[in-house]
Amino acid sequence: MERDLVVRLGGVGRRYGVRGPWVLRGVDLGIGAGTLVRVEGANGSGKSTLLRILAGIDTPSEGRVSGRPRTAFVPERFPAAMPFTALGYLTHMARVHGLARGAAERSAEQWLERFGAGGFLRTPLSHLSKGSSQKVAVAQALVAAPDLLVLDEAWTGLDTAARAELDRAVAERTVEGGSVVFVDHDPRRLAGAVEEAYAVDGTVVKRRTFEGTSPTADDRESAMRRGPTVVIVTRGPHGAELPGPVAAAAVETAAHAHAPASSYEGTRYEGTTYEGASCEATDAPVAGRVTRLMVPESHSDLVLRELLTARPPWHVVTVERAPVVPGPAPAPAPAPAPETDGRAHR
Protein backbone atom coordinates (compact mmCIF):
# COMPACT_ATOMS: atom_id res chain seq x y z
CA MET A 1 0.00 0.00 0.00
CA GLU A 2 1.48 3.38 -0.98
CA ARG A 3 1.23 5.99 1.74
CA ASP A 4 0.52 9.67 1.19
CA LEU A 5 3.77 11.44 0.44
CA VAL A 6 4.76 14.36 2.64
CA VAL A 7 7.60 15.44 0.40
CA ARG A 8 8.63 14.38 -3.09
CA LEU A 9 11.82 15.03 -5.08
CA GLY A 10 11.52 15.01 -8.85
CA GLY A 11 14.63 15.03 -11.06
CA VAL A 12 16.60 16.71 -8.29
CA GLY A 13 20.24 17.58 -8.85
CA ARG A 14 22.67 19.51 -6.65
CA ARG A 15 26.09 20.87 -7.36
CA TYR A 16 28.04 23.41 -5.33
CA GLY A 17 29.01 26.32 -7.57
CA VAL A 18 28.02 26.73 -11.20
CA ARG A 19 30.83 24.54 -12.45
CA GLY A 20 31.13 22.26 -9.47
CA PRO A 21 30.76 18.51 -9.95
CA TRP A 22 27.28 17.13 -9.53
CA VAL A 23 26.84 15.63 -6.07
CA LEU A 24 23.31 14.42 -6.82
CA ARG A 25 21.59 14.07 -10.18
CA GLY A 26 18.19 12.83 -11.31
CA VAL A 27 16.94 12.02 -7.83
CA ASP A 28 13.30 10.89 -7.72
CA LEU A 29 11.93 9.81 -4.38
CA GLY A 30 9.00 10.38 -2.06
CA ILE A 31 8.78 10.19 1.71
CA GLY A 32 5.57 8.54 2.90
CA ALA A 33 3.61 9.80 5.91
CA GLY A 34 4.49 7.91 9.07
CA THR A 35 7.46 6.20 7.42
CA LEU A 36 10.91 5.64 8.91
CA VAL A 37 13.51 6.04 6.18
CA ARG A 38 17.24 5.40 6.35
CA VAL A 39 19.74 7.04 3.99
CA GLU A 40 23.05 5.24 3.47
CA GLY A 41 26.21 5.83 1.49
CA ALA A 42 29.97 6.21 1.73
CA ASN A 43 31.64 9.28 3.22
CA GLY A 44 31.21 12.30 0.99
CA SER A 45 28.65 10.58 -1.23
CA GLY A 46 26.00 13.26 -0.68
CA LYS A 47 23.86 11.98 2.21
CA SER A 48 23.87 15.30 4.06
CA THR A 49 23.18 17.11 0.80
CA LEU A 50 20.12 14.92 0.25
CA LEU A 51 18.93 15.40 3.84
CA ARG A 52 19.29 19.18 3.66
CA ILE A 53 17.19 19.24 0.49
CA LEU A 54 14.55 17.01 2.08
CA ALA A 55 14.53 19.26 5.15
CA GLY A 56 14.08 22.34 2.97
CA ILE A 57 17.17 24.15 4.21
CA ASP A 58 18.94 23.78 0.87
CA THR A 59 17.51 24.10 -2.60
CA PRO A 60 18.39 21.87 -5.53
CA SER A 61 20.35 23.22 -8.50
CA GLU A 62 17.80 21.54 -10.75
CA GLY A 63 14.58 19.60 -10.37
CA ARG A 64 11.61 20.05 -8.09
CA VAL A 65 10.74 19.56 -4.44
CA SER A 66 7.02 19.31 -3.77
CA GLY A 67 5.30 19.25 -0.40
CA ARG A 68 6.56 21.12 2.60
CA PRO A 69 5.40 19.51 5.83
CA ARG A 70 6.25 21.07 9.19
CA THR A 71 9.88 20.02 9.27
CA ALA A 72 12.60 19.90 11.90
CA PHE A 73 16.22 19.12 11.19
CA VAL A 74 19.19 18.02 13.29
CA PRO A 75 22.29 18.97 11.29
CA GLU A 76 25.50 16.99 11.36
CA ARG A 77 27.14 19.96 13.08
CA PHE A 78 25.06 21.96 15.50
CA PRO A 79 26.00 25.67 15.71
CA ALA A 80 26.18 25.84 19.50
CA ALA A 81 27.68 29.34 19.79
CA MET A 82 24.34 31.14 19.92
CA PRO A 83 23.45 33.76 22.55
CA PHE A 84 20.77 31.68 24.27
CA THR A 85 20.39 29.49 27.30
CA ALA A 86 19.33 25.91 26.51
CA LEU A 87 15.78 26.64 27.69
CA GLY A 88 15.65 29.98 25.88
CA TYR A 89 16.79 28.45 22.63
CA LEU A 90 14.38 25.50 22.76
CA THR A 91 11.48 27.76 23.73
CA HIS A 92 12.35 30.03 20.82
CA MET A 93 12.43 27.07 18.41
CA ALA A 94 9.11 25.74 19.70
CA ARG A 95 7.57 29.19 19.19
CA VAL A 96 8.98 29.36 15.66
CA HIS A 97 7.10 26.11 15.07
CA GLY A 98 3.87 27.68 16.30
CA LEU A 99 3.58 26.77 19.98
CA ALA A 100 2.28 29.37 22.43
CA ARG A 101 4.82 30.59 24.98
CA GLY A 102 3.64 28.43 27.91
CA ALA A 103 3.40 25.27 25.80
CA ALA A 104 6.78 26.04 24.22
CA GLU A 105 8.47 26.33 27.63
CA ARG A 106 6.84 23.16 28.93
CA SER A 107 7.83 21.21 25.86
CA ALA A 108 11.39 22.58 26.03
CA GLU A 109 11.73 21.54 29.68
CA GLN A 110 10.26 18.09 29.06
CA TRP A 111 12.61 17.34 26.19
CA LEU A 112 15.68 18.50 28.09
CA GLU A 113 14.59 16.29 31.01
CA ARG A 114 14.02 13.32 28.71
CA PHE A 115 17.53 13.63 27.34
CA GLY A 116 19.03 13.95 30.81
CA ALA A 117 19.90 17.63 30.40
CA GLY A 118 17.32 19.05 32.80
CA GLY A 119 20.15 20.44 34.93
CA PHE A 120 21.23 22.77 32.14
CA LEU A 121 18.03 24.69 31.48
CA ARG A 122 19.64 28.04 32.32
CA THR A 123 23.11 27.22 30.99
CA PRO A 124 24.25 29.31 28.02
CA LEU A 125 24.63 27.14 24.91
CA SER A 126 28.24 28.21 24.57
CA HIS A 127 29.03 26.72 28.04
CA LEU A 128 27.67 23.26 27.25
CA SER A 129 29.86 20.25 26.56
CA LYS A 130 29.70 18.66 23.11
CA GLY A 131 27.43 15.92 24.36
CA SER A 132 25.01 18.30 26.08
CA SER A 133 24.97 20.57 23.02
CA GLN A 134 23.95 17.55 20.98
CA LYS A 135 21.08 16.92 23.39
CA VAL A 136 19.91 20.48 22.76
CA ALA A 137 20.35 19.96 19.00
CA VAL A 138 18.11 16.91 19.13
CA ALA A 139 15.58 18.44 21.52
CA GLN A 140 15.12 21.52 19.30
CA ALA A 141 13.92 19.23 16.53
CA LEU A 142 11.44 17.44 18.77
CA VAL A 143 9.90 20.32 20.77
CA ALA A 144 7.07 20.88 18.32
CA ALA A 145 6.36 17.32 17.12
CA PRO A 146 7.25 17.92 13.44
CA ASP A 147 5.52 16.13 10.57
CA LEU A 148 8.92 15.45 9.03
CA LEU A 149 11.97 14.89 11.23
CA VAL A 150 15.33 14.81 9.47
CA LEU A 151 18.27 13.50 11.51
CA ASP A 152 21.82 13.77 10.21
CA GLU A 153 24.01 11.62 12.49
CA ALA A 154 21.91 12.88 15.41
CA TRP A 155 22.93 10.01 17.73
CA THR A 156 26.64 10.83 17.47
CA GLY A 157 27.92 12.44 20.66
CA LEU A 158 24.93 11.39 22.78
CA ASP A 159 25.46 9.15 25.79
CA THR A 160 23.87 5.69 25.89
CA ALA A 161 20.72 6.78 27.72
CA ALA A 162 20.16 9.72 25.38
CA ARG A 163 20.66 7.53 22.31
CA ALA A 164 17.98 5.16 23.60
CA GLU A 165 15.74 8.15 24.30
CA LEU A 166 16.18 9.34 20.73
CA ASP A 167 15.21 5.86 19.49
CA ARG A 168 12.03 6.17 21.56
CA ALA A 169 11.36 9.67 20.27
CA VAL A 170 11.68 8.42 16.69
CA ALA A 171 9.27 5.58 17.47
CA GLU A 172 6.78 8.07 18.91
CA ARG A 173 7.01 10.36 15.91
CA THR A 174 6.30 7.60 13.40
CA VAL A 175 3.54 6.08 15.53
CA GLU A 176 1.90 9.50 15.68
CA GLY A 177 2.00 9.67 11.88
CA GLY A 178 5.18 11.72 11.43
CA SER A 179 7.90 10.76 8.96
CA VAL A 180 11.53 10.39 9.98
CA VAL A 181 14.51 10.36 7.63
CA PHE A 182 17.91 9.63 9.15
CA VAL A 183 21.57 8.98 8.45
CA ASP A 184 23.67 7.16 11.01
CA HIS A 185 27.08 5.53 10.92
CA ASP A 186 25.78 2.50 12.85
CA PRO A 187 24.05 0.14 10.40
CA ARG A 188 22.11 -1.38 13.33
CA ARG A 189 20.50 1.93 14.26
CA LEU A 190 16.73 1.38 14.43
CA ALA A 191 17.19 -1.87 12.54
CA GLY A 192 13.90 -3.66 12.39
CA ALA A 193 11.93 -0.43 12.45
CA VAL A 194 13.30 1.01 9.19
CA GLU A 195 10.68 0.65 6.47
CA GLU A 196 12.59 2.13 3.54
CA ALA A 197 16.24 2.69 2.79
CA TYR A 198 18.00 4.69 0.11
CA ALA A 199 21.64 4.45 -0.86
CA VAL A 200 23.50 7.43 -2.30
CA ASP A 201 25.87 5.99 -4.88
CA GLY A 202 27.82 8.20 -7.26
CA THR A 203 25.35 10.95 -8.08
CA VAL A 204 22.29 8.72 -7.97
CA VAL A 205 20.06 7.65 -5.12
CA LYS A 206 18.94 4.03 -5.27
CA ARG A 207 16.08 2.60 -3.32
CA ARG A 208 17.50 -0.35 -1.44
CA THR A 209 15.60 -3.55 -1.68
CA PHE A 210 15.49 -5.99 1.16
CA GLU A 211 15.61 -9.70 0.55
CA GLY A 212 12.16 -11.04 -0.12
CA THR A 213 10.63 -7.59 -0.19
CA SER A 214 9.47 -5.80 -3.26
CA PRO A 215 10.86 -2.29 -3.28
CA THR A 216 7.37 -0.86 -3.37
CA ALA A 217 5.77 -3.17 -0.82
CA ASP A 218 4.53 -1.63 2.41
CA ASP A 219 5.53 -4.68 4.36
CA ARG A 220 6.09 -3.79 7.99
CA GLU A 221 6.38 -7.37 9.11
CA SER A 222 9.20 -7.97 6.67
CA ALA A 223 10.89 -4.76 7.82
CA MET A 224 10.70 -5.86 11.43
CA ARG A 225 12.22 -9.25 10.75
CA ARG A 226 15.45 -7.54 9.71
CA GLY A 227 16.28 -6.27 13.18
CA PRO A 228 15.92 -6.93 16.89
CA THR A 229 12.31 -7.75 17.53
CA VAL A 230 10.27 -8.25 20.64
CA VAL A 231 7.24 -10.53 20.74
CA ILE A 232 4.53 -9.38 23.17
CA VAL A 233 1.56 -11.55 24.00
CA THR A 234 -1.20 -9.41 25.43
CA ARG A 235 -4.80 -9.85 26.45
CA GLY A 236 -7.29 -7.05 25.98
CA PRO A 237 -10.76 -6.39 27.31
CA HIS A 238 -13.66 -8.01 25.46
CA GLY A 239 -14.31 -6.31 22.16
CA ALA A 240 -11.40 -3.86 22.59
CA GLU A 241 -9.37 -2.73 19.62
CA LEU A 242 -5.63 -2.40 20.08
CA PRO A 243 -4.74 1.13 21.23
CA GLY A 244 -3.96 3.23 18.15
CA PRO A 245 -0.23 3.73 18.82
CA VAL A 246 0.17 -0.02 19.37
CA ALA A 247 -1.55 -0.84 16.12
CA ALA A 248 0.72 1.66 14.37
CA ALA A 249 3.94 0.28 15.87
CA ALA A 250 3.32 -3.45 15.94
CA VAL A 251 2.35 -6.25 13.65
CA GLU A 252 -0.16 -8.79 14.90
CA THR A 253 1.24 -12.16 14.06
CA ALA A 254 -1.03 -14.64 12.41
CA ALA A 255 -1.15 -17.28 15.12
CA HIS A 256 -3.26 -15.19 17.45
CA ALA A 257 -4.39 -12.15 15.56
CA HIS A 258 -6.76 -14.12 13.41
CA ALA A 259 -7.93 -16.62 15.98
CA PRO A 260 -11.35 -15.98 17.41
CA ALA A 261 -11.12 -14.39 20.84
CA SER A 262 -13.51 -16.98 22.22
CA SER A 263 -10.97 -19.75 21.65
CA TYR A 264 -8.89 -18.34 24.51
CA GLU A 265 -11.66 -17.64 26.94
CA GLY A 266 -11.31 -19.47 30.20
CA THR A 267 -8.54 -21.63 28.80
CA ARG A 268 -4.91 -21.85 29.64
CA TYR A 269 -2.74 -20.10 27.10
CA GLU A 270 -0.51 -22.81 25.68
CA GLY A 271 2.16 -20.65 24.17
CA THR A 272 3.50 -21.03 20.70
CA THR A 273 6.68 -20.54 18.77
CA TYR A 274 7.77 -17.80 16.50
CA GLU A 275 10.94 -18.11 14.44
CA GLY A 276 12.33 -20.45 17.04
CA ALA A 277 11.47 -18.29 20.05
CA SER A 278 9.05 -19.85 22.42
CA CYS A 279 6.50 -17.84 24.31
CA GLU A 280 6.15 -18.97 27.89
CA ALA A 281 2.78 -20.33 28.81
CA THR A 282 1.00 -18.45 31.53
CA ASP A 283 -0.61 -20.22 34.44
CA ALA A 284 -3.40 -17.72 34.62
CA PRO A 285 -6.59 -18.50 32.77
CA VAL A 286 -6.80 -16.17 29.81
CA ALA A 287 -10.01 -14.43 28.95
CA GLY A 288 -10.67 -11.68 26.45
CA ARG A 289 -8.80 -11.02 23.27
CA VAL A 290 -5.32 -12.53 23.14
CA THR A 291 -3.04 -10.89 20.64
CA ARG A 292 0.51 -11.68 19.70
CA LEU A 293 2.45 -8.64 18.60
CA MET A 294 5.77 -8.35 16.85
CA VAL A 295 7.44 -5.02 17.62
CA PRO A 296 10.84 -3.55 16.71
CA GLU A 297 12.89 -3.46 19.90
CA SER A 298 13.21 0.32 19.63
CA HIS A 299 9.41 0.57 19.83
CA SER A 300 8.76 -1.99 22.58
CA ASP A 301 8.78 0.48 25.52
CA LEU A 302 6.26 2.63 23.72
CA VAL A 303 3.99 -0.33 22.94
CA LEU A 304 4.13 -1.69 26.51
CA ARG A 305 3.40 1.73 27.94
CA GLU A 306 0.40 2.16 25.63
CA LEU A 307 -0.96 -1.28 26.50
CA LEU A 308 -0.58 -0.81 30.24
CA THR A 309 -2.00 2.73 30.31
CA ALA A 310 -4.92 2.03 27.96
CA ARG A 311 -8.38 2.55 29.52
CA PRO A 312 -9.13 -0.21 30.43
CA PRO A 313 -5.58 -1.55 30.39
CA TRP A 314 -4.42 -4.61 28.46
CA HIS A 315 -2.77 -7.43 30.38
CA VAL A 316 0.75 -8.25 29.20
CA VAL A 317 1.13 -12.04 29.26
CA THR A 318 4.69 -12.46 27.98
CA VAL A 319 7.46 -10.35 26.50
CA GLU A 320 10.30 -12.05 24.66
CA ARG A 321 13.05 -11.16 22.26
CA ALA A 322 12.79 -12.96 18.95
CA PRO A 323 15.98 -13.93 17.13
CA VAL A 324 16.97 -11.71 14.23
CA VAL A 325 16.23 -13.28 10.87
CA PRO A 326 19.39 -13.05 8.76
CA GLY A 327 18.93 -10.48 6.04
CA PRO A 328 21.10 -8.92 3.35
CA ALA A 329 24.49 -7.67 4.44
CA PRO A 330 24.27 -4.07 5.60
CA ALA A 331 25.73 -1.41 3.36
CA PRO A 332 29.37 -0.62 4.08
CA ALA A 333 29.52 1.93 6.84
CA PRO A 334 32.37 4.07 8.10
CA ALA A 335 33.89 3.12 11.44
CA PRO A 336 31.79 4.32 14.36
CA ALA A 337 32.84 7.69 15.69
CA PRO A 338 33.86 7.69 19.34
CA GLU A 339 30.94 8.53 21.60
CA THR A 340 31.30 11.20 24.25
CA ASP A 341 29.69 10.95 27.62
CA GLY A 342 27.63 14.12 27.24
CA ARG A 343 28.74 15.67 30.55
CA ALA A 344 28.39 19.40 30.56
CA HIS A 345 30.77 21.90 32.07
CA ARG A 346 29.14 24.52 34.13
Ligand SMILES: Nc1ncnc2c1ncn2[C@@H]1O[C@H](COP(=O)(O)OP(=O)(O)OP(=O)(O)O)[C@@H](O)[C@H]1O
Ligand atom coordinates in the same frame (compact mmCIF):
# COMPACT_ATOMS: atom_id res chain seq x y z
N1 LIG B 1 28.61 23.74 1.12
C1 LIG B 1 29.38 23.01 0.31
N2 LIG B 1 30.19 23.60 -0.58
C2 LIG B 1 30.94 22.87 -1.41
N3 LIG B 1 30.95 21.53 -1.47
C3 LIG B 1 30.14 20.88 -0.59
C4 LIG B 1 29.32 21.57 0.32
N4 LIG B 1 28.64 20.67 1.06
C5 LIG B 1 29.02 19.45 0.61
N5 LIG B 1 29.93 19.58 -0.38
C6 LIG B 1 30.55 18.49 -1.11
O1 LIG B 1 29.52 17.64 -1.58
C7 LIG B 1 29.92 16.28 -1.48
C8 LIG B 1 28.90 15.52 -0.63
O2 LIG B 1 28.95 16.04 0.70
P1 LIG B 1 27.93 15.56 1.81
O3 LIG B 1 28.31 16.25 3.06
O4 LIG B 1 26.56 15.72 1.30
O5 LIG B 1 28.27 13.99 1.89
P2 LIG B 1 28.00 12.94 3.04
O6 LIG B 1 27.69 11.66 2.37
O7 LIG B 1 27.00 13.47 3.98
O8 LIG B 1 29.42 12.87 3.74
P3 LIG B 1 29.81 12.33 5.22
O9 LIG B 1 29.45 10.89 5.27
O10 LIG B 1 31.28 12.54 5.27
O11 LIG B 1 29.07 13.17 6.20
C9 LIG B 1 31.31 16.26 -0.87
O12 LIG B 1 32.24 16.17 -1.92
C10 LIG B 1 31.42 17.62 -0.21
O13 LIG B 1 32.73 18.08 -0.19
